[in-house]
Amino acid sequence: MANKLATTSLLAAVLLALAAPSLAGDPDMLQDICVADYKSLQGPLRLNGFPCKRPENVTADDFFSNALASPGSTCNALGSAVTPADVRTLPGLNTLGVSVSRIDYAPWGVNPPHVHPRATEVIFVLQGSLDVGFVAATATGGSRRPPRNSGGSPAAVLSAFDSQLPGTQPVAEALFGASPPVPTDVLARSFQVDGGLVEAIRSNFPPK
Amino acid sequence: MANKLATTSLLAAVLLALAAPSLAGDPDMLQDICVADYKSLQGPLRLNGFPCKRPENVTADDFFSNALASPGSTCNALGSAVTPADVRTLPGLNTLGVSVSRIDYAPWGVNPPHVHPRATEVIFVLQGSLDVGFVAATATGGSRRPPRNSGGSPAAVLSAFDSQLPGTQPVAEALFGASPPVPTDVLARSFQVDGGLVEAIRSNFPPK
Amino acid sequence: MANKLATTSLLAAVLLALAAPSLAGDPDMLQDICVADYKSLQGPLRLNGFPCKRPENVTADDFFSNALASPGSTCNALGSAVTPADVRTLPGLNTLGVSVSRIDYAPWGVNPPHVHPRATEVIFVLQGSLDVGFVAATATGGSRRPPRNSGGSPAAVLSAFDSQLPGTQPVAEALFGASPPVPTDVLARSFQVDGGLVEAIRSNFPPK
Amino acid sequence: MANKLATTSLLAAVLLALAAPSLAGDPDMLQDICVADYKSLQGPLRLNGFPCKRPENVTADDFFSNALASPGSTCNALGSAVTPADVRTLPGLNTLGVSVSRIDYAPWGVNPPHVHPRATEVIFVLQGSLDVGFVAATATGGSRRPPRNSGGSPAAVLSAFDSQLPGTQPVAEALFGASPPVPTDVLARSFQVDGGLVEAIRSNFPPK
Amino acid sequence: MANKLATTSLLAAVLLALAAPSLAGDPDMLQDICVADYKSLQGPLRLNGFPCKRPENVTADDFFSNALASPGSTCNALGSAVTPADVRTLPGLNTLGVSVSRIDYAPWGVNPPHVHPRATEVIFVLQGSLDVGFVAATATGGSRRPPRNSGGSPAAVLSAFDSQLPGTQPVAEALFGASPPVPTDVLARSFQVDGGLVEAIRSNFPPK
């Protein structure tokens, strides 16, 4: 046991590799239990967040998920996989203002710079060894190490958020894969490169 | 790897084994970084929470802890050990409103019924198999399984909280180990037992 | 008049007789008035909290209750009665984040140790003389006097909460009267007593 | 007893007699207890709110006040007296976000129209019979009855707030007694009266 | 350009000319976008705030308004016009907790003393020169200059609020134009004038 977790480390990072902290926005708990009622998505009213299942329909399974038990597939360009357990898949989290994600890394895999617009984050290393850091709004100081698997074996972390739905916005994809697109000249001027290069990068992020 | 985490499960529980949910109380993030300044505890002003280290004194180590890398000792009456990583030991968590704890269980160990007065909680099973549940304020429904190691091997979980200092109050100890003591007749009437029995239980919880 | 209130005292107690403070969770007031629409409970959507009556249906009576005008009956095992005036019975309190309860005590009556999962509390003594205290999360210090009627005459208090629905969880009932039950061995290990005693106490709290 | 409280009534009013509701602004509870340290007012740092006494200096008296035990004197132009028990006088209320006030009324006494800028309010009638109401932001509907003692005997209420320091701003005094004064022509145009009348009313509110 | 904005000034005022600050009450952002669904007002459920349009129905126009592009008409008794751009007219503001208003002033026009029950405010002077101030809850200090156009030409400001629906309650109208009316004797005693004068002022504020 001791061996297995010997490389476990804990990092308190507001945002991995990019952004400044934002405050969680889940302040509402007005009753004991408000298990998310997913069926409401078919109804006429779409709430900010989820309404509650009727108490008589709540079951123990509403509070349980095994989605994080197995590693996600890291066979992709980034060599990483994010598996969230948030209010969209674990209905018992509704109104609780807390959630977790599992991130798996292939050797040398990268979880690209991103922001969580509605949450702060703390990371627990489940396996392996990682370089992790964040960039404060001043763009100076504050980072420890960059965000990637720093070893030759798979790695995994558990991220805890102070929001039931933290949201995730990978920065490169947001800039170059948005639809409708951010205009070429805006990106060119922002990165201080020419428009051809912007177009070349954009071709890496086809609209979904 | 797959094997090791095969029994990993995720439970969204407001409070383990006892109590009703409470809303996290950490709403303050007024600047990019506010690493807890522990030296302030020697000064004349004691704040609600912690003041911040001067930016020039912040280091990467303020955001890192290996306190959770090894299992806590479970050689005690309960067969369990709680190791928190909150703002008291991980100063970078200050004003972030999030923290984690590691709980280790000996075979059949128990984390006794408790409340977290300033946080909601979600649990990730690191190892082994556990019975986990909570009691809603109505004392009916809502629980999945009781809180203890349900298997013959060690178990461990990671608890995530939406507070940088969730607080923990084990109920039995709070009732029978408080100093000054809760009067015997109050406890007798509450549990509907006689005073001699209250005194007998109290002797199990010597004042610290 | 002076005589009648001569023993009136005010105690700021986070939680009577047991627990640590929790922060109120009622942050939503997005419009002038949102009187709780109880009829919505028959509809398909169950909200976290209550939706609002249409303005044209709001009446002055929505803001008034005489439920606290008379003492509750204290002819019970505890010698006390809690009468809440919260958003479930006083619809005008919806979204206001405040409520009150009246607690009546027979001579030597006890309001058993409990937690309010969504509120802090301050107590105003309406009549009589009471011993009141609370147990902080550290289980040390902080209490003034235990929670019971300390005199030979009836007593009454008004409790004010910073929540429109504070919730109340009597601890003994939560532990020994939960359904499904908290397992006997968990309670035995927590209180450090044998299982037979747990069963005996449990028989005092039949499932509702 | 029943007689004594026979006229007791409960009114949920956002603001007595004038204003629209405001949300309480007391969201900070970062630790178990933070009893207000009044001595800090002599120090160099003035906080938003109060810092905490050192735990070893906290006493049971910090949580108790008898300031509300006796009626305030109503021998004044309004025939009413407000006695607050908030964080300025009851230090244990610090960070709890709740407080109470006692208001006594001479026969036909009036608590003039006012706003509480940081709190919502619910009123419990301790004695007598009162006309109470509020004016919503739309200036239409929402009121029950005007704010004054409606009977020939003294009356008293207890007001509960969802703030440890709700603040109180009597409207007439704010408009006509401010220092420096609100210009005469502004008040004249607002009330659609001539400037001489403004000056006459202002003479009723000498600067303090 | 420099000329045009030469008299531009910025004033941070909690509340123009009257009242003490209140904290914004818009804490809910549980998802990326929740554009207000105005059609829900015809449905059976009336929420606190607005539900969200279905994502497929959201358009760019939901985030745009030209209502503030032109000055409002100041041909009225006060010589001023308030044009709000809040969640009632700009649906993209829903759950964002921010809004703006444009206030135009005729020469010597006045925006009468008022409170915003759910917001703090900061003012940017678009054109002209204004006297602006506020009255703190203590009715002393804190004000700069009274609220009116201090020059002989039209003026305009933009007010920013930390609420998507700040609400506005002009004090004189609230007191003298409420329906049902605030009783004459209550107003007479509050302003320390006789009842005839109260009735005279009231006649300036016919119920709407």
Add this chain to the structure above:
Amino acid sequence: MANKLATTSLLAAVLLALAAPSLAGDPDMLQDICVADYKSLQGPLRLNGFPCKRPENVTADDFFSNALASPGSTCNALGSAVTPADVRTLPGLNTLGVSVSRIDYAPWGVNPPHVHPRATEVIFVLQGSLDVGFVAATATGGSRRPPRNSGGSPAAVLSAFDSQLPGTQPVAEALFGASPPVPTDVLARSFQVDGGLVEAIRSNFPPK
């Protein structure tokens, strides 16, 4: 006047050109006025936010700034200038949770994609014509037009935030100008370009 503002438009945008919304984090207003005490920055305690000036030291100037009266210089690579009026320069904004910024644009100038980690935003066009948009966390939909001056004359906007210190993080600078730097291979993999290109872009953002 009408002419001058004829092209004025209002856009409710969570974040200009890049990012998803974040909730404002300024929940603390515990007293009437808490003007920021900048002298405290020389003292031993560094707070999260600012402490308050003593009331006797508060002046009307604490609530006024003319920093936004003149356009900022747009003679730079981006052709734009951001001039904030937040709690760092306008001390009266402390604890109010609201602030504004002025952004000036040269013809075809660009305010590069950025995030505000602690605020939502609404934009009022002071002069000229702009293309403005934002990218939601899903990177699809939600945008109206890209962020730049769309005309041949200078333009200017006023941005309002629901935070007294919203923070601003230009994305390109955060990624390529951070110190210590985000590792080349992390950026290369994130943008799916080669390392040489990353180094080339990085040379445009020398560490400050």
